[in-house]
Amino acid sequence: MSQCDVSERPASESVAERRYVVAPHLMLEAHDDAHAVVVNTATGARAKVSITAFRMLSRFDVPRTVSDVFGRSDEGRAASRVRALVEHGLLWDAEAKRAAAKPRRRPSPFRFCNAPSYSASGAVADVVVLGVPYDLGGSDNGRDGPLAIRQKSLDYTYMVDFDTRQPAGWFDAGAGVRILEGVRIADADDIPWIHGEPQHVVFERVVETLDELLPPHGVPLVLAGDASVSHAVAACCAGRHPLSVVHFAAEGAAAEREGEAVTVRDVARAMIHVAGVHSVVTAGLREASGYALPPGISEVGATRLRAGDPGDLVAELPSAEHVLLSIDMSVVDVSTPPSGKGMSLREVSDAIHTIGGRHRIVGVVVSGLDPSLPMGHVAAIGACNLALQALHVATLRRVA
Template identity: 30%
Template sequence: MNSALVIEQSTAQHVILLDMDTSRRTKVTTPLYQLVRRFAAAGTASAVLGETCDRRLRGALDALLARGLLQDADAAPPSLPRRRLNVAYRFCNAAAWSEKTKYDFVVVGAPYDMAGDRECRLAPIHVRQKSLDYPYRLDVHSAQPVGWFDCATGGWILRGASMADAGDVPVDHAAAAVDAEVAVISVLDEVCARGAVPVVLGGDQAGAEAVRRWCARNQHTAAARIGAGESETDNATHGPHAPGWLHFDVLNANGEPEAVGTRLQGATTILLSIDAAALHDCYVSGPASTRELRMDVARQVIAEIGRTCRIVAIHLSGWAAGGAASDVTSAAACDLLLHAMDAALDTERP
């Protein structure tokens, strides 16, 4: 029996099984599910079902093997590891990535976590789940994306922008940072080969370094990080104070939109990283004067970056699991990611 299976829904007639490794859902009849359960412990068909197993039962076993609900222990394992993992939810319910289609944006989850004091590895699934509040829809007549209505500005953003979700990078959480970076870069090479802007859902800030190195192979790219005060994830190697990172604090003077052009110092292309850890800190207890998050300022800074430079990659890091603020942080992260994508499409830049 496939050890990654869990029951998602059960009725008297049917059972829906979810494969936690691939996020694939399979609906089977209750008798077939009972047959799967008989192989909870490894064993041969004759040992579990008896020597008199008839042809119809053998056919059912073959069907269950083909659908991945049972596994043949004697079969040869796959020769190559999977480069990308399917996910239960796709960002904004966008289409699954296909190598035959050209996209403006491709979303990739990179749940790498260097075992810091924040639980970041669950960020991609939580942010994707919250993003379903912002569904991606196509117009019936034109088959083009209708975009999202931004209540804060009273206008539409990302109208006509194509998007796909390519799933998650299969990251080994015990691996060294350099191995995780190689895995992220390999997936970005695959899914962005036709010029899409990657939107990477981290993970901690180490993932941003992988995206930065991917950008740097093709062109000199500046790196900017949108935050709100100092983040606990900052460090000399991977934080915004590492060489080349510009930190826009949306609570202080250096986050003011009018200062963006000066601080970018003539950069033409940029990697934009959004610090969800700092967003989270703004929703926990603390004096309002130091904890208040100005989403309007954050949006304006992102828009000004898009008008000044061409955004070639977007990264989210530092989302923390647990606590009442997690759901609000996910909503804020989704909002800023959508605005970052809209800024990447800015047609008014010189």
């Protein structure tokens, strides 16, 4: 955290004559009688300033000159303090032209499967991993889920063959085949977000970052706090290809919208209104939701999938070739012995492979993991397994 010193400095005539305004994306995080902490919500950067400096800062809510704020008699002393705020990026010269600030990412202590970081990969990755630890779309605590998945994924070591210089992939003991061989994965860290930010600002940051990071045929793996983030990923993917969304969830996700924010209860209804999204299927429900489903939205219960065939799920999809997979880990029954209420890892995996056999998977979202729950560590193992299986299916055609 930087500290802003607004001690006296020689005044500059140009400072006094120019108009200044509070930097965009600035938010007050905390304050007391002596100091205030302000946050740039676009970058996550924090600065601690004196309460006097903060009061001075707040007077530039619209573009003003130093004399507009302090009067001619005090503009000389005030100009030096204003200069300090400008140097720390808290005040902006309203007349200066500048490039629009791009969203920045916040480093994560772990990388998915210990794959190279995005910056080190040279931006040639086939799969780009992005963490979005946002969980205000539901009542569960999922913000630590992306971190837990990354940490557990270190059991699956990413290695590059010495001779071919291509990723070695992993051997799937259950299927008896090697998966993700030759597929380059890069981890792009996390999207920063601050309590108090409007949800649409966070989601716009997700879309802009994915648009910036993904190569033309790249597949995003988004590790999200809760399933509401799927709305942002759908907006990004649908901007590249018209698509359908298959959302695995234990409960219905097509409730009537009650506000502007997307929640885990209405994310399906929100996604069907995204330009380029043709249909949304919620799969694996433990019981019928009872919602009146609008055109383009359908539901397939866990009982129907278990009793029939994963093809029943594919039958709900139109002929659109591109599919976004959204996996809320609440759909998976990780209890021992199984309770029989949710879907097993094998059932979800079979459904993913069936979808990938008939459609092109262009993105994967894994969400809804609360590592503080009694079976949280087991759910993290399952999340890693499903993420790797989904990526294998998504990249199989490209490798072939």
